[in-house]
Amino acid sequence: MESYIVEGGNSLEGVINISGSKNAALPIIAATILNPGVSIIKNCPNIHDVKNMFIILEMLGAKINRNIDEVIIDTTNINSYEIPANLMHEMRSSVIIAGALIGRMKKCTFTYPGGCEIGARPINMHLDAFKQLGVDIVEKDGYIICECGKLNSADITLDFPSVGATENIMLASCMADGITYIRNAAREPEIKALQEFINDMGGKIKGAGSNTISIEGPTKFHDIEHKVIPDRIECGTYMCIAAGTKGTLELTNVIPEHVSSIVHKLRGIGNRIDIDHDKILIKAPDRIKSTKIKTMPYPGFPTDMQSQFTSLVTTAKGTSIITENIFENRFKYINELIRMGAVATIEGRTVIVEGVNKLHGAEVDVKDLRGGAALIIAALIAEGTTKINGINYIERGYENIVEKLSIIGAKIKKQ
Numbered sequence: 108m109e110s111y112i113v114e115g116g117n118s119l120e121g122v123i124n125i126s127g128s129k130n131a132a133l134p135i136i137a138a139t140i141l142n143p144g145v146s147i148i149k150n151c152p153n154i155h156d157v158k159n160m161f162i163i164l165e166m167l168g169a170k171i172n173r174n175i176d177e178v179i180i181d182t183t184n185i186n187s188y189e190i191p192a193n194l195m196h197e198m199r200s201s202v203i204i205a206g207a208l209i210g211r212m213k214k215c216t217f218t219y220p221g222g223c224e225i226g227a228r229p230i231n232m233h234l235d236a237f238k239q240l241g242v243d244i245v246e247k248d249g250y251i252i253c254e255c256g257k258l259n260s261a262d263i264t265l266d267f268p269s270v271g272a273t274e275n276i277m278l279a280s281c282m283a284d285g286i287t288y289i290r291n292a293a294r295e296p297e298i299k300a301l302q303e304f305i306n307d308m309g310g311k312i313k314g315a316g317s318n319t320i321s322i323e324g325p326t327k328f329h330d331i332e333h334k335v336i337p338d339r340i341e342c343g344t345y346m347c348i349a350a351g352t353k354g355t356l357e358l359t360n361v362i363p364e365h366v367s368s369i370v371h372k373l374r375g376i377g378n379r380i381d382i383d384h385d386k387i388l389i390k391a392p393d394r395i396k397s398t399k400i401k402t403m404p405y406p407g408f409p410t411d412m413q414s415q416f417t418s419l420v421t422t423a424k425g426t427s428i429i430t431e432n433i434f435e436n437r438f439k440y441i442n443e444l445i446r447m448g449a450v451a452t453i454e455g456r457t458v459i460v461e462g463v464n465k466l467h468g469a470e471v472d473v474k475d476l477r478g479g480a481a482l483i484i485a486a487l488i489a490e491g492t493t494k495i496n497g498i499n500y501i502e503r504g505y506e507n508i509v510e511k512l513s514i515i516g517a518k519i520k521k522q
């Protein structure tokens with residue numbers, strides 16, 4: 108198992124260019140299945156989860172050529188509708204391929220993605236929506252077999268604004284006859300990015316970013332070129348690194364609107380943040396203040412920043428209270444922080460963090476992607492050396508993180 112060795116305690120300074128968004132790229136790669144042709148995608152992050160999606164598409168029959176600044180995806184010869192079980196388990200977000208395969212092939216078989224490190228991750232809303240679109244769903248020997256003669260439009264209300272369910276409905280309903288509505292839809296920027304991608308390919312989707320989305324089908328698709336939006340969670344993570352190391356960072360290639368809830372909280376704990384078009388300059392105070400956080404669907408404070416912010420406030424002045432409202436098991440990294448000297452108590456979906464003067468280095472284990480980011484932040488804050496095991500989780504979602512951190516003065520190496 109590979110590890111990072113981090114020497115903490117330095118103030119980090121410099122410029123970080125934010126990569127393309129993992130959570131925008133994954134549904135967009137799935138959406139290329141809808142158009143039996145060529146999609147050119149720019150600013151696609153070179154990370155493990157994206158590589159996994161490419162493997163799945165190649166197993167379905169697509170041809171993929173990746174060069175420095177673009178990926179050329181040719182889905183003309185896709186001839187399979189089965190999502191490989193091993194990859195579905197390894198990366199549960201591949202469930203969004205189902206919507207695209209149902210849209211194009213009117214068939215898809217896949218295994219239950221199963222839970223992951225942060226929760227049970229059920230897909231009931233995805234399956235209920237497929238049924239409303241006219242898909243017959245049979246569960247047999249652990250497989251979910253989806254099939255339909257034709258897709259009918261539907262008026263679908265989600266119990267919860269699920270990002271993946273919203274994306275899957277958008278993908279499948281592009282090929283339904285008539286106008287499909289998604290009510291209580293997820294409003295994340297990645298949903299709006301998916302709408303733009305599909306419309307660039309010939310789609311007629313409106314309303315992404317609001318809680319009601321309409322999709323008019325069936326769609327006649329054509330080839331396109333598209334640039335992936337910047338990763339708002341990567342941006343938030345590096346802002347927490349600046350805040351935690353008493354540093355000064357300039358983040359380039361960002362969309363400030365996408366990180367406004369994170370900027371608001373970072374300003375509230377004492378950071379000076381200046382925004383200039385697609386750049387953010389953050390300058391940390393000597394010691395940050397404590398805060399209260401409740402994770403919410405966008406535009407609320409994102410669950411994907413909960414771990415990083417909790418790590419940050421371990422050395423704040425005062426006691427912080429962080430409540431995780433989206434996933435039921437997203438505190439696995441807390442015990443690792445405690446090994447580094449943090450004082451934190453979990454009560455149900457809330458963690459109470461009493462700020463300490465300093466953290467110390469330790470050997471810690473990563474349990475999930477954003478928990479891993481939290482441990483990197485803690486290691487950069489801590490005095491001494493930290494060994495971070497299980498870094499494959501981190502490299503699923505953070506492009507060139509060792510190189511990016513080294514450029515701003517972090518002492519980090521992979522072994």
Ligand code: EPZ
Nearest residue numbers: 130200228229230231232233268269270271272411433434
């Ligand atoms: C997406 O996951 C993101 N992943 C997650 O980012 C992110 O945390 C999450 O949205 C919330 O913003 C990608 O975009 C690839 P949900 P998704 O469906 O779509 C429950 C990261 O770190 N639910 O919005 O799986 C579910 O259990 C990852 O980058 C059902 O109950 O999230 C959860 O409690 C982690 N039934 C809540 O809804 C369903 O059918 C939100 O899940 C679907 C979801």
